[in-house]
């Protein structure tokens with residue numbers, strides 16, 4: 001059985017307790033934060049187990065290599081502290097059940113993984129990908145299952161993720177470019193945290209896009225637009241790759257506006273909050289986030305996660321901000337896509 005590697009000695013000597021001090025949804029000073037994280041690590045109850053809204057942020061705030069959010073999730077499940085009604089959790093778990101209907105292209109040693117997000121079947125087009133495509137995989141058989149940490153369910157991840165890793169092993173691939181950063185987080189963060197062996201080198205698609213744009217740099221025409229980034233919860237599991245957002249914007253001549261809710265202080269799209277914590281929180285987070293984009297004069301809001309894009313596109317467009325996926329933004333810069341109309 002896979003067990004989370006969590007070292008509470010690191011917490012005992014932690015000088016910041018940033019995991020909980022920086023939490024945007026729970027208000028704690030350093031002393032109280034330390035008390036609570038130690039209680040959780042010792043298997044005791046804590047109000048944090050009841051109030052955490054599953055933003056994943058503490059996975060980024062901890063700079064000591066511990067996994068506070070995975071720990072919270074483990075303890076919630078052990079104590080039966082549910083984040084959603086059982087029927088909703090079950091429905092989500094059923095969606096990820098392998099059906100034998102996965103798709104694969106012409107598989108080479110390097111493959112693009114669309115996970116289980118059908119949007120990538122349309123988004124992944126053009127010269128940015130022509131050095132790898134049509135080597136791709138899509139479907140539940142390759143779905144990372146990380147989303148279930150929103151539902152306080154690590155048991156299903158421990159059951160399914162090793163099978164997913166085996167499915168990759170059977171393909172005999174060496175490098176997997178993860179088109180969704182939750183998949184990348186599964187292979188670069190969560191699987192190692194549970195001692196699961198990953199049989200390939202995971203590559204975050206931001207890194208891939210950055211390198212590909214550099215190869216195509218002669219074709220880039222600077223976009224000269226002001227853009228706001230909608231950072232997804234899942235990117236907290238790969239915060240060492242977040243710098244590629246600014247690096248890519250610099251390459252394509254797009255100005256990242258300086259705003260309050262950016263980088264570590266980013267706000268989620270709110271979709272999960274609506275389901276797990278109620279519509280008031282969802283409304284509050286979305287309003288603060290979009291008002292902040294408007295106040296910082298962003299012309300475009302670009303997305304990393306298609307689920308965030310589905311949730312917020314219409315709402316930002318109503319405020320006169322053009323929604324676009326980062327892949328399409330890059331394709332605009334190399335002349336493959338027209339400007340977005342609102």
Ligand code: SF4
Pocket residue numbers: 010011012014015016017018019020037061062063064065066067068
């Ligand atoms: S989880 Fe990380 S940030 Fe939090 S107390 Fe432990 S070591 Fe410090």
Ligand code: SF4
Pocket residue numbers: 019020022023024025026048051052053054055056057058059069072
């Ligand atoms: S996941 Fe987010 S809400 Fe939950 S404790 Fe961590 S930072 Fe706070």
